[in-house]
Amino acid sequence: MHSRLCEADEASEPFTGVVADDRIAGLDDTMRSVARGIAWLGILVGICVAPLVFALMSTDRPGQGLRTDFSVALGFVGLALMGVEFALVARVKAIAVPFGTDALVDFHRQIGYAGLAFVLIHVALSADWGKLLSFAPADTPARVWFGTVAAAALVVLVVTSVWRRRWRLSYEVWQILHAVLAVVAVVAALVHVLLVNYYVDTTWKRVLWSLMAAAFVWSLVWVRLLRPLRIRRRPWTVERITPERDRTTVLTLHPAGHDGLRFEPGQFAWITVGRSPFSITAHPFSFCSSAEQEGSVEVAIKAAGDFSSGVMTVRPGTRVYVDGPHGVFSIDQYEGAGFCLIAGGVGIAPALSMLETLADRGDVRPVVLFAGNRNWNGVIFRDRVGGLAARLNLKVVHVLEQPPPDWTAETGYLDADILARHLPAGFRRFQFFACGPTPMLDAVEAALVRIGAPADRVHTEHFDWV
Ligand SMILES: Cc1cc2nc3c(=O)[nH]c(=O)nc-3n(C[C@H](O)[C@H](O)[C@H](O)COP(=O)(O)OP(=O)(O)OC[C@H]3O[C@@H](n4cnc5c(N)ncnc54)[C@H](O)[C@@H]3O)c2cc1C
The missing domain is CATH 1.20.120 (Four Helix Bundle (Hemerythrin (Met), subunit A))
Known part of the structure; x- marks a missing residue:
């Protein structure tokens, strides 16, 4: 088992040109x-x-x-x-x-x-x-x-x-x-x-x-x-509200009277909707739009409790305050010969931002996206991700806990075997970004260690801090 998981050895490294630069830049960082x-x-x-x-x-x-x-x-x-x-x-x-x-x-x-x-x-x-x-x-x-x-x-x-x-x-x-x-x-x-x-x-x-x-x-x-x-001096307004799968709502936010903000794909902001920026309870959400897009930004909010469920009924024009960007969970922070993105449920939000940004930049580095979900109907952003495949060197691997009867792809929980089956030779030169529920992240981190992903190249974002 171990030898099969580790068969992608350094000798078969297909990204050699990029890797040399990447090693130097990565070492500096x-x-x-x-x-x-x-x-x-x-x-x-x-x-x-x-x-x-x-x-x-x-x-x-x-x-x-x-x-x-x-x-x-x-x-x-x-x-x-x-x-x-x-x-x-x-x-x-x-x-x-x-x-x-x-x-x-x-x-x-x-x-x-x-x-x-x-x-x-x-x-x-x-x-x-x-x-x-x-x-x-x-x-x-x-x-x-x-x-x-x-x-x-x-x-x-x-x-x-x-x-x-x-x-x-x-x-x-x-x-x-x-x-x-x-x-x-x-x-x-x-x-x-x-x-x-x-x-x-x-x-x-x-x-x-x-x-x-x-x-x-x-x-x-x-x-x-x-x-x-x-933050109060730089307000935003809700421009568009787009329903997504799995009780998720995408808010498109437009800067009101200023030029917006620049963020790195994968970063998040503290968002206050319809309330003063002085209120103690702001909520963190990852940007899900391209970092190359000027002006508006998007966040995808899955109904988890009072605040996130209320977002479904927000009206266009509602005042929003955005404290950000924050975080270092970003492909711009870590140089790699390619990227392995692992998303559980709404954890796809930062991954989508990374994919959209790479596409807008014309980045041809290989990307493998593993998306773990309960069922096919609940796969957030599956259409947007599908559409990006034409603009990127992208392989998407859906892993479903409860697959439909005609499903022939991966099933169950994401594990070392599934990762090893789909990652290309030379994957150890990739950077790995995993975002999802804590139990999934724990399992994924262990699986990545098993297949030999270097620990300093594995980055996680937990959505449930307490
Ligand atoms: C860095 C980061 C990025 C996130 N990005 C997204 C995203 O892109 N899309 C998305 O749907 N969700 C995201 N979340 C989770 C989101 O912040 C919570 O689901 C949301 O705040 C729930 O609030 P609620 O009042 O609706 O539910 P509650 O019932 O109040 O909370 C549900 C759970 O969400 C977490 N949570 C709630 N409020 C906060 C807070 N202020 N800070 C940290 N955790 C909180 C807690 O674990 C809590 O148990 C992210 C969380 C973090 C920490």
Whole structure:
């Protein structure tokens, strides 16, 4: 089995001319990306360690014992990690480029768990548990109250994120709760540190702490005030509403009074329909039109909940705000001798944008599109993709879970065998883009590893972040 899957060896590489250039360009991009990634990781470590240095440097007081000092150190690192959480989801493009939005969201989740662990151990080590039974609210110092509020907000924040689906908490409610609890946790923690006073007892330490607090406030002002203000100056209107298969609606958006935006095929934007750009709940959607098209852009929205179902009834002329482009899930970010696009359901949207763009550019590199769907009637954009085959060096492989009786092509779930059957020799020089539901992406990533696709050439976009 393994030898059959790996039979497309480098010796039979048919794209040699393109490959040499591609290798050099790809190496340059990789080096740049790695350097930026290392720089950002350095900044992350710096932010986590800085509060410890502030707290411990040149203190003229004696240590308070190993247990207390250790507990305080954990508390400081926990606080720093909470601050970092804001930066990770502040939609800062410079941070997203070396890691990818998916990885940042995952990192945000992991850092959240780590921050909570640090804070809980800090609480466990520093609380005076003996006084718990004789607890008197009026005698409890303000620093303890603020510390308790910060820790409690953090616990509720993490628990509601982990169990959002199980508790049937709508995404919108969760988003608002998440934003409010995060601010409460960080502000209460900062006040707690200032009130404890032991480690912020000199002017210069207070200045350093104020700078950190200011950076936090600045990220809030940027995300919630300045960016929405900028977006409000560049409104869009719904030009056309086109029903697609599988409860999907394509919105064609036209820039109102400005020249629109440039995006890379595969990127997404945060969209607000019929609401102010200041509303907390914007929704992410991938562009599905060609990046070469000037003016209007298209997004395909599949009915998944309140917002996406309501889009079916939107009227032409409705005001829309577009915050984008975002993300690095794009053929323009990674050079390849060809492309393997893997789409599950509405995950076809970014793939369609890539195909339309390649066609408009007259790009002759080989592309293999694997489209996994439940049944033939639900294959979104199958006509548009079919039409593109004449303009591209494109092979389309449909994989159906429930095929019609006369179906002779691939069936079941996309796996290593299906990939190996249809990818050409030399596919390891391709770039691989997979977008779809998480279980499918997990299976596809494992399948790509099995057939020998280089891990650094496999890129995924998850549509369900929480
Ligand atoms: C980078 C990215 C690109 C996407 N591109 C597309 C696309 O091209 N076409 C498409 O149909 N869908 C796309 N989605 C998914 C789409 O954002 C959600 O289906 C939509 O927001 C659902 O909102 P709702 O209120 O209708 O449903 P809800 O019931 O509120 O949510 C359904 C599920 O969608 C996800 N979701 C909801 N709101 C958000 C949000 N603000 N941010 C992240 N995830 C959310 C959650 O996992 C949630 O469980 C994309 C998601 C991401 C993260």
